[in-house]
Amino acid sequence: MNTHEQIVDVLVIGGGTAGPMAAVKAKQANPKLNVLLLEKANVKRSGAISMGMDGLNNAVVPGFATPEQYVREITAANDGIVNQKTVMAYARNSYDMIEELDRWGVKFEKDETGDYAMRKVHHVGTYVLPMPQGHDIKKVLYRQLKRTRVEITNRLVATRLILGEDGRVAGTFAFDCRTGDFHVVRAKSVVLCTGAAGRLGLPSSGYLFGTYENPTNAGDGYSMALHAGAELSGIECFQINxxxxxxxxxxxxxxxxxxxxxxxxxxxxxxxxxxxxxxxxxxxxxxxxxxxxxxxxxxxxxxxxxxxxxxxxxxxxxxxxxxxxxxxxxxxxxxxxxxxxxxSEIGLCSGHSASGVWVDEHARTTVPGLHAAGDLACVPHNYMLGAFVYGRLAGESAAAYSQSNELAPVPLDQLEAERTRVWAPLGRTDGLQPNQVEYKLRRLVNDYLQPPKATRKMEIGLAHFETIRGDLDRISAAGPHELMRAMEVHAIRDCAEMAARASLYRTESRWGLYHARVDFPQRDDANWLTHVQVAQ
The missing domain is CATH 3.90.700.10 (Succinate dehydrogenase/fumarate reductase flavoprotein, catalytic domain)
Known part of the structure; x- marks a missing residue:
């Protein structure tokens, strides 16, 4: 197996919904930039919208809702704990994004006059816009990637972000899930768009991949952000559907x-x-x-x-x-x-809940040069349209950052340490199979974290997750594809620990079933009307 090195201006990790938009917008901001979109599957059919989407849940269309009204609705839906600047940034850019997607060829339902055929679901405001032909949305995105000449690399699995000596993000480490080759991608700015942590809890069917969320979204980005020193927020606010x-x-x-x-x-x-x-x-x-x-x-x-x-x-x-x-x-x-x-089983997802990497209204995380968008970014109830909006904001901000900053200097020992960690399962001939460790881990998540939450159960769960940390060093992989599954188990374990620690820290009940605590059954605005941040 070989090691490959590459330098780009803007690196986008994740080719589902937000990622292609971020890459296109970074390239449009400055066509001279070298923009790379890195995807562990194939960009043509990857992510939560790989088979299309039937509508927009949160379209803020003039005449049907206002940005201010939408922010009030989301604030109420999330029990008062939202960064209103980020929600407002979405709301103000929502309609422009719908019109742009319309021009690109996304088919929205319209009435006989050509106006958007909005549908009412909530008592206040009208936000649902059907997409009867939404199965073509990935094709539309792919055409834009080709038109703007974004460089695409498929089958590369990102494992850890590269950090510069000054604390700035400096790219990512990855490996090819077909050949096992190790890749070092240096970048001036990075956009994480890796989707939800969909393989956290185990579905009632017992199938590892029978999840509500796209099962390829295993929480990779949550783990990468954590190890890079970024703050995450709302992790105790689970996604349950x-x-x-x-x-x-x-x-x-x-x-x-x-x-x-x-x-x-x-x-x-x-x-x-x-x-x-x-x-x-x-x-x-x-x-x-x-x-x-x-x-x-x-x-x-x-x-x-x-x-x-x-x-x-x-x-x-x-x-x-x-x-x-x-x-x-x-x-x-x-x-x-x-x-x-x-x-459904529990997961982490800001797109449907509020658990994600902390970002500001420009999609910037707390790590200089690192941005996040889509289900991964902490913008509550963002859904697909929010992924597009924040993909745009992230791409434009990442492009600007890359133009005003040079590559961050990187300690030489980072590369060797990560390559050794990633390749280690391939060298174990008699280790634990990734699917066995994953099944055990996710059964423990169900047993000890599934709401209603109890303090002692979560404490026991934490102890089990720490034990599984040792199991990670015993996982073997028969080939590069199984190596991808092994690395995903690392990410799932990180998400499980974060979910337990954040849930234990918030000693109240909030967000209905998402964070219902048996031993702290009441909502406590006097002490807990605040975000809980998780960082390493």
């Missing part, structure tokens, strides 16, 4: 709600009172499951045939196109009976 039972996909209330679908208990009754898809709503969902009124269902069987056909076309062709085959295999027909729902 309603989903179709035994299927790794959302219930899609944002799609079905405007058509008349709703969440019902076993009696067919509505029971959700909360206006937000948030921890408060998930608490209502959990309580109904625990009561004699469960299970919980998605109710569509009262709708007209034409309406159900429209819903099926949207849900079975975008984001999770396997959904139709799943229902067919179960003998489930929306017309004949309600569809059973359940609660």
């Amino acid at each position: 309603p989903l179709i039972k035994d299927y790794n996909g959302p219930a899609c209330a944002y799609v079905t709600g405007p058509f008349g679908g709703y969440t019902a208990n076993a009696k067919g009754e509505r029971f959700i009172e909360c206006d937000y898809w948030s921890g408060q709503m998930m608490m209502e969902f959990w309580r109904e499951l625990q009561s004699g009124n469960g299970p919980v269902f998605l109710k569509l069987d009262h709708l007209a045939e034409e309406t159900i056909a429209t819903i099926e076309h949207i849900l079975h062709t975008n984001e999770r196109p396997s959904r139709g085959r799943f229902h067919e295999g179960r003998g489930t027909d929306y017309r004949e009976r309600m569809v059973e729902m359940h609660i």
Whole structure:
């Protein structure tokens, strides 16, 4: 195996949603810059939107909502703990981004006059914009990458950020998951866009990759940011979602709600009172499951045939196109009976919750030269459109930073230490298999961190996570692809420890089910109306 070195101006890690936007915007800011987009899969089909998306959940469109109104809504949804500057930066750039995506070729639903066909879900404000042909969104992004001449490298797995002697970010270490070759990418500025920590908890199906979030998003960026010295925030605010039972996909209330679908208990009754898809709503969902009124269902069987056909076309062709085959295999027909729902495993994701790398309104982290965008960046309830907006802000800011700063000097011992750590599993002939360690780790996450949270359980969990730290030094890999899985286990363990420590630190309950503590059941604004930061 070989070692390759490369120098660029702007390095973007992650080719899903925010990453391509960041790379395009950095290149547009200055076409002379050498911009590299690094992806561990293939940029053409990677990330949470690899199979498209059926709509925007948080479109701030003039005439339907204002930026100020949106900030109030998100502040309320997140129990008052938000950086309002970052949320406002999203809200003010939301409509411009929609129009730009429209010009690029993303197909949004429009009415007979050509205006955006907004749909109302919340009591206040109208934020949902359907995308019936959203399956093409990755193709649209890829065309823009080629037009702007962004350099793309696929199958490179980033492992640790390179730090300069002065504390600035200086690039990343990575390896090729096909050949095992080690790569050193030096950069003046870096944008982390690696998505959520989707493989934290273990789904009820027991499948390692049967997660609500894209399972390739294993928390790599959270771990890299932590080891680089960046601050993370809201890690105790878990992501938990309603989903179709035994299927790794959302219930899609944002799609079905405007058509008349709703969440019902076993009696067919509505029971959700909360206006937000948030921890408060998930608490209502959990309580109904625990009561004699469960299970919980998605109710569509009262709708007209034409309406159900429209819903099926949207849900079975975008984001999770396997959904139709799943229902067919179960003998489930929306017309004949309600569809059973359940609660997802826990994860970390600012796009749907509030747990991520701390950024300001320009997507800058606390490490000079390092930016973050998308589900990884701590901008609560940012969703896909927020990933695009913050991808743009990050790309433009990273371009500006790279033009005013030289490469940071790097200690020589960093390279050898990381290469030794990364290649070590390949040299172990009789070690632990990555999937075995991962299964054990994520079962422990379920056993000790799944809300409602209890102090003693989380303390025991922390002790187990520390034990697994030792197991990491015994993992073996039969080849480069399995080496990727081994390195992902390192990241999952880091996320589990951060989740436990942040949850123990906040001695109150907040965000509904996301941070419900059995021994501190009340919300305590007097002492805890504040962010909790995690740093190494």
